[in-house]
Amino acid sequence: MNTKRILLFLFLGIAFHFQTSADEGMWVPSYIQERISDMQSKGFRLTAEELYSINNSSLKDAIVHFNGGCTGEIISDEGLLITNHHCGYGQIQYHSSVEHDYLKDGFWAMTRDEELPNPDLYVAFLEYMEDVTKKVLSGYKNGMSEKEREEIVSKNSSKIVNRIVKKGKGLKARVAPLYYGNQYFLYVYKVFTDVRLVGAPPSSIGKFGGDTDNWMWPRHTGDFSLFRVYAGKDNEPAPYSENNVPYRPKRFFKINAGGIQEGDFTLVYGYPGRTSEYVTSDAVNYIANISNPKKIKLRTLRLNIQDREMEKSDAVRIQYASKNASVANSWKKWQGEMKGIIKMNAVEKKRDFEKAFAAWAKENREYDGIIEKFSDLYSQAEELSLVKDYQNEALNAPEFLRYAAGKGGDSLLFYKDYYKPVDKAIFIALINEYDKDIDDKYKAPYFKRKLSEMGSVEKWADAIYDNDSLALAKEFYRATNSYFRSAVKPRLDSLNREITLLYRKYMRGQMEYDRQRGGTKNFYPDANSTLRIAYGKVQGYSPSDAVYYRPVSTLDGIMEKDNPRIFDYNVPQKLRDIYASKDYGEWEVDGSVPVAFIATNHTTGGNSGSPVLDAEGNLIGVNFDRVWEGTMSDLVFDPDVCRNIALDIRYALFIIDKVADAGYLMDEMVILK
Numbered sequence: 106m107n108t109k110r111i112l113l114f115l116f117l118g119i120a121f122h123f124q125t126s127a128d129e130g131m132w133v134p135s136y137i138q139e140r141i142s143d144m145q146s147k148g149f150r151l152t153a154e155e156l157y158s159i160n161n162s163s164l165k166d167a168i169v170h171f172n173g174g175c176t177g178e179i180i181s182d183e184g185l186l187i188t189n190h191h192c193g194y195g196q197i198q199y200h201s202s203v204e205h206d207y208l209k210d211g212f213w214a215m216t217r218d219e220e221l222p223n224p225d226l227y228v229a230f231l232e233y234m235e236d237v238t239k240k241v242l243s244g245y246k247n248g249m250s251e252k253e254r255e256e257i258v259s260k261n262s263s264k265i266v267n268r269i270v271k272k273g274k275g276l277k278a279r280v281a282p283l284y285y286g287n288q289y290f291l292y293v294y295k296v297f298t299d300v301r302l303v304g305a306p307p308s309s310i311g312k313f314g315g316d317t318d319n320w321m322w323p324r325h326t327g328d329f330s331l332f333r334v335y336a337g338k339d340n341e342p343a344p345y346s347e348n349n350v351p352y353r354p355k356r357f358f359k360i361n362a363g364g365i366q367e368g369d370f371t372l373v374y375g376y377p378g379r380t381s382e383y384v385t386s387d388a389v390n391y392i393a394n395i396s397n398p399k400k401i402k403l404r405t406l407r408l409n410i411q412d413r414e415m416e417k418s419d420a421v422r423i424q425y426a427s428k429n430a431s432v433a434n435s436w437k438k439w440q441g442e443m444k445g446i447i448k449m450n451a452v453e454k455k456r457d458f459e460k461a462f463a464a465w466a467k468e469n470r471e472y473d474g475i476i477e478k479f480s481d482l483y484s485q486a487e488e489l490s491l492v493k494d495y496q497n498e499a500l501n502a503p504e505f506l507r508y509a510a511g512k513g514g515d516s517l518l519f520y521k522d523y524y525k526p527v528d529k530a531i532f533i534a535l536i537n538e539y540d541k542d543i544d545d546k547y548k549a550p551y552f553k554r555k556l557s558e559m560g561s562v563e564k565w566a567d568a569i570y571d572n573d574s575l576a577l578a579k580e581f582y583r584a585t586n587s588y589f590r591s592a593v594k595p596r597l598d599s600l601n602r603e604i605t606l607l608y609r610k611y612m613r614g615q616m617e618y619d620r621q622r623g624g625t626k627n628f629y630p631d632a633n634s635t636l637r638i639a640y641g642k643v644q645g646y647s648p649s650d651a652v653y654y655r656p657v658s659t660l661d662g663i664m665e666k667d668n669p670r671i672f673d674y675n676v677p678q679k680l681r682d683i684y685a686s687k688d689y690g691e692w693e694v695d696g697s698v699p700v701a702f703i704a705t706n707h708t709t710g711g712n713s714g715s716p717v718l719d720a721e722g723n724l725i726g727v728n729f730d731r732v733w734e735g736t737m738s739d740l741v742f743d744p745d746v747c748r749n750i751a752l753d754i755r756y757a758l759f760i761i762d763k764v765a766d767a768g769y770l771m772d773e774m775v776i777l778k
């Protein structure tokens with residue numbers, strides 16, 4: 106290579122780093138006007154106003170934050186809602202017993218009377234959002250400490266929130282920071298609590314592939330469930346009552362059953378939970394090389410114990426189904442995330458960027474020294490962060506301890522899903538691990554004293570579990586947590602405050618640095634469980650050398666995986682019969698039935714259940730996951746391999762129609778062909 110080529114090569118490498126690739130980004134709906142021409146150039150055919158409007162009904166009115174952790178969307182003018190099976194899992198499980206095993210067999214309300222109410226479920230419709238930075242920072246003066254600033258922010262925010270919630274039934278408001286508090290937004294929601302279960306396929310469809318296929322493509326999961334939002338006679342939020350009526354929404358999605366092709370425009374509109382795209386190399390290094398490996402180790406122990414007992418008994422399988430799935434979910438994601446970070450050389454790339462930034466900052470005094478300060482703070486915080494990880498993932502993992510301390514909810518509900526041998530074995534495994542890995546100086550004196558008194562973790566477990574000793578369990582939980590809260594957390598919190606403060610500046614610095622270089626990067630705020638728009642297109646990818654994954658999966662793939670001896674791949678007989686007779690009715694496409702597809706939308710946890718829309722804003726899918734090779738997208742986005750996974754809406758309709766014989770539900774939907 107001659108020098109000129111080397112220079113060009115280097116330059117391209119750096120330029121690439123700065124450019125927000127086409128499909129990276131989770132955009133703020135009220136600012137979507139800024140993106141609309143880019144979106145339209147990629148095929149989108151609606152206006153910004155049709156996506157988000159304060160004065161008129163817009164597509165955002167058909168979307169809900171589902172129980173705080175997922176997204177859902179309305180698909181009829183009678184409040185019918187679709188989300189993922191894994192989002193409604195807790196509710197499906199709540200109504201299940203060995204006699205009525207809705208997890209295993211599915212559930213379909215054949216009349217409105219059969220729809221099942223859910224005590225702890227709510228959905229929130231966003232009424233509007235607005236920039237309140239000025240109001241939130243009123244009273245703040247330069248030079249105040251971060252702690253004083255936080256107090257001002259929280260006082261002003263409560264004032265704003267309290268004023269709003271008085272204005273109407275079911276109103277909820279929240280002020281949230283964007284860009285590490287460079288900006289603040291107010292979000293006003295209308296919250297409905299009478300939300301009833303309408304339908305769910307059996308887990309052999311809704312969770313097909315289970316944790317074996319979770320976070321992976323090719324995928325064949327029919328990951329959906331149906332609910333209905335109920336309101337008082339005035340169409341306003343009301344607590345559950347027999348007299349409530351189906352909610353008449355301002356807007357619902359029409360369904361496009363006309364099919365999708367590779368290259369088609371897609372838009373995901375939902376509630377991404379949390380991303381950290383602007384953090385430094387030290388933060389990414391901590392996740393990939395320290396924290397994730399430890400947390401994975403702890404969860405592997407926990408999962409092995411649960412799996413072993415769930416295999417032995419159907420009752421235990423039902424009791425631990427939801428808990429096991431949620432422990433397994435992050436466990437697997439962390440593994441993909443580590444791999445992705447390492448494969449992308451993300452730590453090294455961030456270091457290179459930081460070097461260039463630090464050199465630039467020498468002439469921009471406001472930003473001078475930031476990078477050095479970050480490494481200093483992170484090196485102080487590292488050990489404490491790990492102690493915190495072990496507090497959550499080891500000490501607080503046994504559920505009997507949490508319950509005894511009053512954190513495990515209502516006793517009826519707790520014991521319904523509690524099996525002592527599982528929890529005791531988890532206690533033994535995890536507390537031993539904690540004792541081995543964590544430096545004595547971070548352990549509560551109570552912990553050290555009691556352990557030597559008992560002689561071993563095993564004997565300690567006997568004392569707690571064999572006697573069902575709520576007192577001992579509570580003592581354990583209280584003592585270790587209060588020590589953590591008093592001896593570790595304050596130092597960690599104050600370091601984290603300094604880190605946040607620094608990020609607020611670094612965020613501005615990154616923007617300024619980029620602007621001086623011609624502004625190639627489009628900044629978007631990290632996800633914070635508020636409504637966002639991601640857009641991209643249906644597209645396959647290459648996970649490794651010589652392999653290319655096509656973007657659409659079909660029923661044929663389900664049958665290729667079918668294996669009655671493997672729990673995750675045991676296809677229900679009814680689906681086998683339909684496959685054998687090829688009785689696909691109107692859902693047949695090229696001799697099969699489409700099941701799922703992947704696209705380049707930037708999504709994260711919380712986006713599950715989000716509507717995936719076509720260029721006209723019609724529903725083509727329901728988002729439910731990401732591909733394994735792309736799970737580092739919460740920290741670094743690689744357009745070559747980051748893909749979201751969506752259920753093809755036609756598969757949901759096929760299941761409702763042919764497997765559930767609940768085709769009447771389609772009468773209230775608007776289905777375009």
Ligand code: ARG
Pocket residue numbers: 191312315316319320430431433434710713729730731
């Ligand atoms: N990975 C998806 C998400 O983060 C789906 C998880 C549910 N499925 C499961 N097999 N655990 O939530």
Ligand code: ASP
Pocket residue numbers: 174175708709710711712713714729730731
């Ligand atoms: N499965 C995730 C969810 O439940 C989505 C994701 O992380 O891609 O929100």
